[in-house]
């Protein structure tokens with residue numbers, strides 16, 4: 689059984705948001721149309737406390753600069769998707785009611801979590817793997833925002849966990865900073881992720 693995982697279609701990642709992805713809202717009709725054709729539907733929600741360590745403002749640093757964290761390099765982002773704020777809410781045009789599970793992530797101040805499966809230390813699980821297996825999912829299809837960060841990290845973890853993994857790139861948009869999109873596509877291809885439009 690194939691599970692649809694819709695990554696981070698939230699106001700802050702759409703035009704007008706704090707970390708807007710160009711045309712982030714253009715994928716809404718496609719995602720809403722995909723939803724009914726899957727038996728298992730998950731939405732992820734980036735859900736940070738205000739003191740989150742991925743926020744440039746909490747380091748006195750410029751957004752989009754990089755720092756070294758105990759778990760590796762980390763991009764510092766504008767303040768985004770703070771728990772309970774309008775920016776953290778799903779885009780109002782997303783058919784969110786169709787999903788059985790909302791997987792929140794990035795809730796621990798000390799470590800970011802791009803992937804729906806593991807935090808950026810690559811060891812702390814979100815619990816999504818167990819939920820999917822308990823529901824009988826045997827493969828996953830991913831879409832959403834942003835293709836080069838949270839979608840790619842989720843897809844790479846999904847294949848690592850043994851799920852045949854497909855990314856619908858036409859139902860994604862990317863941040864594309866410093867070659868991040870080309871890099872993410874190459875890494876997904878090399879790992880065996882199926883990339884489809």
Ligand code: VGL
Nearest residue numbers: 696734765833834837838
């Ligand atoms: C994301 C940067 C920071 C994403 C989340 O959803 O791709 N990117 N937090």
Ligand code: ZN
Nearest residue numbers: 734768769794
């Ligand atoms: Zn985030």
